[in-house]
Amino acid sequence: MGGYGDVELIAKDGKRLDGRLADELRPITIEVGVLPAARGSCRMTWGLNIAEVAVYGPMEAHPRKIQRPDRAVLDVRYNMAPFSTSDRIRPGYNRRSREISKVTAEALESIVMVEMFPRSKIRVEIEILCAEAGTRCCGITAAAVALADAGIPMKDMLVSVAAGKINDVVVLDLDKAEDNYGQADLPVGIMPNTEEIAFLQMDGDLSPEEFDLAMEYNMKAAKEIHKLQINALKSKYDGGVE
Amino acid sequence: MVEIVPRLLKDQLLKLAEKNDRIDGREQYQRRNVDLEVNVLTNAEGSAKVVWDGTIVYAGVKFEIRTPWPDRPTEGSLMCGAELRPVANLKYEPGPPSAESIELGRVVDRGIRESGCINMEELCIVPGEKVWGVMLDIHVMSDKGNIFDACALAGIAALKTAIVPAERFDVGDDHPLPVSKLPIMASYRKVGGRFVYDPCEEEELGGDERVHITLGDDGHVHSLQKGLKGTFSTSEFAEIFANANEQANELREMVEEKVN
Numbered sequence: 001m002g003g004y005g006d007v008e009l010i011a012k013d014g015k016r017l018d019g020r021l022a023d024e025l026r027p028i029t030i031e032v033g034v035l036p037a038a039r040g041s042c043r044m045t046w047g048l049n050i051a052e053v054a055v056y057g058p059m060e061a062h063p064r065k066i067q068r069p070d071r072a073v074l075d076v077r078y079n080m081a082p083f084s085t086s087d088r089i090r091p092g093y094n095r096r097s098r099e100i101s102k103v104t105a106e107a108l109e110s111i112v113m114v115e116m117f118p119r120s121k122i123r124v125e126i127e128i129l130c131a132e133a134g135t136r137c138c139g140i141t142a143a144a145v146a147l148a149d150a151g152i153p154m155k156d157m158l159v160s161v162a163a164g165k166i167n168d169v170v171v172l173d174l175d176k177a178e179d180n181y182g183q184a185d186l187p188v189g190i191m192p193n194t195e196e197i198a199f200l201q202m203d204g205d206l207s208p209e210e211f212d213l214a215m216e217y218n219m220k221a222a223k224e225i226h227k228l229q230i231n232a233l234k235s236k237y238d239g240g241v242e
Numbered sequence: 243m244v245e246i247v248p249r250l251l252k253d254q255l256l257k258l259a260e261k262n263d264r265i266d267g268r269e270q271y272q273r274r275n276v277d278l279e280v281n282v283l284t285n286a287e288g289s290a291k292v293v294w295d296g297t298i299v300y301a302g303v304k305f306e307i308r309t310p311w312p313d314r315p316t317e318g319s320l321m322c323g324a325e326l327r328p329v330a331n332l333k334y335e336p337g338p339p340s341a342e343s344i345e346l347g348r349v350v351d352r353g354i355r356e357s358g359c360i361n362m363e364e365l366c367i368v369p370g371e372k373v374w375g376v377m378l379d380i381h382v383m384s385d386k387g388n389i390f391d392a393c394a395l396a397g398i399a400a401l402k403t404a405i406v407p408a409e410r411f412d413v414g415d416d417h418p419l420p421v422s423k424l425p426i427m428a429s430y431r432k433v434g435g436r437f438v439y440d441p442c443e444e445e446e447l448g449g450d451e452r453v454h455i456t457l458g459d460d461g462h463v464h465s466l467q468k469g470l471k472g473t474f475s476t477s478e479f480a481e482i483f484a485n486a487n488e489q490a491n492e493l494r495e496m497v498e499e500k501v502n
Contacts, residue, residue, distance in 0.1 A: 036296030037331045037384040037443075048284050052383055054329045077336060079327065082379035083286035083302025086410075091325055091379075092338075125329035127383065129300060130283050 007181035009166040016178070022171045023217050025161075026134075028225060030142070030232035032149040038125075040150025042232070044142035047175060048132035053142045054125045055150040061121035072117035076105035076124040078139050084131045100136050101126075107140060107160070107189045107199035113153040122152060133179035137162050137187050140199060145229050149236070155191070157229055158198055159222040162187035163214035170210050172217040186214045192226035195219065251448035252434075259434025264445070271439040271485050274388075276493070278395065278500050280403045288404025288419065292396040295442070296386030301396035303378050303404040303419070307411055310366070310373040318365020318373040322351035324380040324393050331385040345469065350380065350394045350427070352465040353456030354401070357425035364420050367413050374406060376419065387442040390454050394427035395493060402501045425464050426493045427456045428486035432472055437482050439489060453479070455486040459494065 010016055020026070026047030035041035038054035061067040066075075078100040082089050108124065124147065126139040140160035147154060164174045165184040174182055184206045189199025206214060258265060268274070274295035283289035286302030310317060324347035328334045339347075354360075365374040378401060380393045404419040431441035432450040441449060451472030456465040463483075 035298060035329070035384040036386050038329075041384075050283070052329070054384075056328075056332050059332075077328065079329075081300070081302065081381045082323070082325075082377070083283060083289065083300075083304050083381075085285055088304035088306065088377050088379070091323065123328065123332075125327065127327065127329050127381070129381070130285050132285070 007177075009178055009181060010169055016166075016171065018175060022169060023220065025173045025221055025224065026175065028228055030145060030228050032145055032232050032236045038146075038150075040146045040148070040152070042142040042146035042149060044138055044145070046134060046138040046141075047173075048130055049128070049135055049138045050130040051135065051138045051142045052127050052129060053139065053146040054127075055143075055146045055152065056123040056125075057150075058117040058120040058122050058152070061119055066121070067119045070118055071114040072112070072120045072122055074105045074109050074112065074114070074124060075121050076101050076108060076126065076143070078104055078126045078128070078136065080128040080131055080135070084128050100139070103199060103201065104136070104140050104143065107158060108143060108147065110198040111144065111154050111156055111158045111191060112147060113155060116153055122147075133174055133176045134162055134187075136160070140189055141225060141229070145232060148233055156193045156196075157191065157226055158189050159192055159225045159229065160187060160189040160199055161218050161221045161225060163217040163221075165204065165206060165210060165214070170213045170217065172221055184210070184214075186211070186218070188215070188218050190219060190222040192222050248448050251444060255445065255448045256434040259436055264433075264438060266442050266444075270436070271489070273440045273489065273492075274442070276395070276496070278399055278496055280399055280500050286400070287407055288400045288402070290396045290399035290403065292392045292399070294388060294392040294395075296384060297389055297392045298382075298384040299389065299392040299396045300381045300383060301378060301393070301400035302381070303376060303400050305407055305411075306375045306377065307367065307372050307413070308375045309371060310369075314362075315370040316366045316373075317362035318375060319362065320351075320355055320360055320376045320378065322354060322378045322380070322397065323347045324350055324382065326382055326385070326389075330382040330389075334385075345467070346390060346393060347380070349390065349454055349465060349467045350397050353394055353425045353427055354378075354397060356464040357423050357456070357458045359398070359421050359423035359425060360401070361420060361422065372413070376401070376404075385443070387444075387446050388429055388440050390429045391427050391440065394425070394456065395497070398424055398426070399497050399501060402497065423459050424494045424497050425456050425458050426490035426497075427454055427465075428489040429454045430482045430486075432474065437474070437478060439482075439485060453482060455483060457486055457490040461487055
C-alpha cells in the first residue's frame, strides 16, 4: 500500500475513477485448454491483467527429498513476464514471486486431493503476461481452473479476489491506481461451495467493521467469479454454457 | 525423456521418410498453420503473439534510457532475450537459463540485429549521454515444435509495432520505433535422413541436426545456426536455403499485413 489516502480516487457521485461502484469487479474472462503442450491450462483476463497457467502431472517427484509418502506435492511457480509491467522486470526469481508462489501452492494444496497421488508432484506454472494490480488473485483463480482442466481431483474450486480501502471507503477489486494510492488491500482465496478460506493476506489499515465489509464484498464476488470458472470448464467439456 | 522413446520414434520417422511422408501427414516443406496477432499486451510498448499450430509464443518490447557505449556514443542498443520457462513443456525445468534457452535468444537476436532493421543512430537522444535501449523479451508459453521460427516471427512483429515512449521519459513525443526491414527465420530438421521444414514435437524428439536460416527482405542471409549432432552436404544445404527464401517471403507478407 502506498498509503496516500489523500489522492482522490472516488468521484462525488460515489463512482471510482474507472466508473465502477464500490462493490463492482473489473471485467473478467476465463478460457480453458489454451496451451496445447500442457495437460491442463487456463487463460484469465481480469481488467488489464492477463494470466496464463499450465498444469503438468501428476508425475514422479524429484529430487526425491521433496517426495511425501502420503500425498502429492504442488510445485507452483508464479512468474511475471519481463514485459508485463511499465518498467521491465529482470527475468528470474525475486523475493516477491517466491512468496506468492509459496502461498499459492499452500492454498492450492488445501483444495487438491493430494492424498490420492503419494510420492508424486503436480506442477503449476503461473505466467503473468500483463500486470495491473491483482495478479496474485488472477493467478490463483486461473490455476484452480487449470487444475480442473488437467483432471486433477479437487474438493472444491478456489476463487481468489481482493477488497481494500481507498479514500476511507471499502471497495472491491482494486485497480492499479487504487492499489498504489489506497489504504488497504485484503486478498483472499475462497472455496465457493463451503465458503472456507484457503488463502489470506492483508496489508494496510482496516477497522474491524471495514474488515467485515471487505470480507462480505469478497465473498459475494467469489460466487460471481466461480460461475465464470464453471462456465469456462463447461464450454470445453459440456458442449456449452448453461 | 527416456532414451528408448526417441529410438522407436526414430525408426518410425525413417519408415515414413522412405515414403516421403511425415508423422503429421505434411509434405517435406509444408508449414503448419500460423497465426499472428499484434498489440496484445497493454504494458509492453510493442507486442505480438504467435500461435504456430500448438506452439505459442509472446514477444514484448520495453525501452530504457541508458548511457551509450564509449566507442559508440551516438548509437542506441538492442537486447534480445528468450525464455524457455517450465510453463512451455514438461521437458523444461526451473532454474537458471539453460544452454538451449540462451542459444534460442542469441540466434533470434543475431537475425534481427544483423539485418540492420533498426538504425541504432536513430535511437540516440543526446550523443555521448543518452540513448534508447530497446529490450525485446520473448516468452515461450507452449512448445509443440519449432519454437525458433515462432520466436523470431513474434520478435520482429513486436518490434515493428513498438512505440518509443518518449513522453513518459520526458524526452519528446512518442514515435514508432523505426524498423525498416523484416528478417524472417526458417528452420529445418533432419528427420529420417532428409531435411524437413517446420519440425513438429515428435520430429524434434526423433530427429537429428537442425539448421536455422534468417533471411532479409532482399533474400540476403543474416544469421545461420547449425544445432545438435549430425552432418549434411552442401547440396542438402543449397536445397533448404532455396526453400527458406520461399518460406520467408510468405511469412513476411503475413507480418506486413498484420502490422499495417
